[in-house]
Amino acid sequence: MKNKKIRIGIAGLGTVGSGVVNLLDKNKEEIFRRTGFEIEIAAISATDKTKQRDCDITGFKFYSNPLDLIDSEQIDIIVELIGGDKVAKELVLKSIKKNIHVVTANKALIALHGNEISEISEKNQCDVAFEASVAGAVPIIKVIRESLSANKIFWIAGIINGTTNFILTKMLQTKKNFDDVLEEAKKLGYAEADPAFDIGGIDAAHKLAILSSISFGIPLDFNSIYVEGIENIELDDLNYAKELGYVIKHLAIGRRVKNGIELRVHPCLIPNTRLIANVDGVKNAVVVSSDAAGPTLYYGAGAGSLATASSVVSDIIDISRKIISKSNVSVPLQSYQQGSQSKENILNIREIKSRYYLRIRVINEPGVLARITKIFGSKSISIESILQKEDLINDEFVPIVLVTHAVVEKNITDALVDIENLEVVKDKIIKIRIEELN
């Protein structure tokens, strides 16, 4: 077993790929002390060999096509860090069929094609590991698949997109509005030039698809996830939430309820006493609530070259141990075995039950509140509290900030349509769900 070498190929040399090359070099000895084997990069692949990058690739065998790499090289593991779901998917499926194990950081690939990949990989007794696909350095995949394996998981809730969390944190800290902070995030490299994928919640939804499949033993089902971004959150809302004892966070939530499973990504008010309410900036955190362990929380860097590489390399090491032991048993890709997954009812967002924060901009005249509360009454919505802004008493328009008791969302949605039709109501009503997370 000692002095055995594991040969890997690395496809994709962007931020994460460079991090993996650097980390394997930097901590070669540390890894050998733990494992007793060496991880050798047999070859690498990227579209452009001459591009400037953050790792030194001199001395590595180079392929411009990753499919050529797996055809030509004798490797144990391919590390797919190309991204996207075109070439990456072809590479992963071909590798599995050639009995080459796969490590990937590709959330879109797993979220959109994981069911197929899972089935084929089990058939071929080949591992596909994806720790780095969710929450960067935070080992949430291993925790759910292995550490909580004796539990029935009730719900998961995560801050799993650093860009949105950075923006919400900065808006509140610096009292700036969304657009200004977004510009700052772009300058700092925390937001892409086209940030729609992060800001709009798609990135978080890919990750929620993965987390919910392995938590609840259900097929990956990206399309059933309700997704709402943070584009409409205003500084006013962050301030009102604070006054009410809450913090607004963009959460990915999966929850078992009586009639199925809720899967949703949207901004939430959460009590400021919750640990996750104090997770700021680009950091990620996931809370998992399960029957035996109770609530547990996992926190750390959600992105970054070496942080993500830490998860990629831990997957390489896990698979290497398996290869060396000639073991043919893996933790199932989706945590639950093929055939043991249950097809649950994924609730439409209109069916979920929640408390709501509502901000309604109205003309400042007597009787307005009465007309609004009458509509709420007609939809069986009770108001828990109203935030009065006395200092605005002489303004033409004033905000009414309301917190409702728990109610089915369709009642709220329908009531808001009626309220928005009142001529005394200006602008679209801001509606943010409240999550107690207990």
Added chain:
Amino acid sequence: MKNKKIRIGIAGLGTVGSGVVNLLDKNKEEIFRRTGFEIEIAAISATDKTKQRDCDITGFKFYSNPLDLIDSEQIDIIVELIGGDKVAKELVLKSIKKNIHVVTANKALIALHGNEISEISEKNQCDVAFEASVAGAVPIIKVIRESLSANKIFWIAGIINGTTNFILTKMLQTKKNFDDVLEEAKKLGYAEADPAFDIGGIDAAHKLAILSSISFGIPLDFNSIYVEGIENIELDDLNYAKELGYVIKHLAIGRRVKNGIELRVHPCLIPNTRLIANVDGVKNAVVVSSDAAGPTLYYGAGAGSLATASSVVSDIIDISRKIISKSNVSVPLQSYQQGSQSKENILNIREIKSRYYLRIRVINEPGVLARITKIFGSKSISIESILQKEDLINDEFVPIVLVTHAVVEKNITDALVDIENLEVVKDKIIKIRIEELN
């Protein structure tokens, strides 16, 4: 592979043992859906069969001596939940020699005899798993041994004793003193009748011995750990710390420094902006800072029947997978392979460098502060800030609350001896280390 059964024996049916029996029954189906095998309790053992307990043991084969259990039964895994390091040690060593894998929650056993157990278990290719020995439901052992396997770990800092954290939290929240809150903790079952083991820090030190060995690749070395309890923390200190922007927590700290490794358990002031500063009550949390992943934090229930059983059963499942795959490769018990551990210099507490919070009770007269600061000056200690309590101006005695810049501890210790010798100084000086945790 399907429908294979794993046979286990359970030795010890206290809080954790009952939890394991209950959890294996409750989540039998959930575990089968994940693993494809059944975990069968072949036999159980406890000193008194008739004792009332929280699990139903009718139908189980019973032994009053666990050594008889492993001699008479064909089992794959023995679950050692007896506690202590006498019978437990005998049982574990005998099991390994009979090629029966071991799962244990016994921190004292691993902390005090882990080096020996590790060596013998590797020789016999037999696993000894101990996730439940530190931080209850929090999977900190697996995270350090497997998820952070590509990292060089710089430092670890944990709230890993629920009793002390409950007391410190309650004192601040309810403005009660130590003795009153300790009584409350006893009533709630959060503190033992003889709480010295928890309050004095020995329990946390056992856990730190384990965490530091697997984090730094050093032999277990319980006796080199500096241990200080929370007996001397007064409500005043919690209040002053709060005024300074800190929270007092009882931390277990392991840290690589230039000339060796620091291992210490003691109360600390930590900035209230740190996530771990917000970990309250009986909860546990561990921060691990490593070169690639950066700082990551793991949080959850540190004790409790089912919470601890969650970790025990996850270990049983891990080992069962290994048995079924006929794998002969394990993650090394101490994370690093036998022979790869380094013997590092464990620093004496006098050699560590820290900032200090000091509370000195003095006679309220002119010139006292000058005499004190002169002594600090003579030991190269600079003062960062002094908290003046103006409202005490007419009292006979007043506290001087100081924060020092970073300095080697022996300078502080020596200075405090001289200061305590001044006739204007009353009582022992309260000295609490400040940890920035960054």
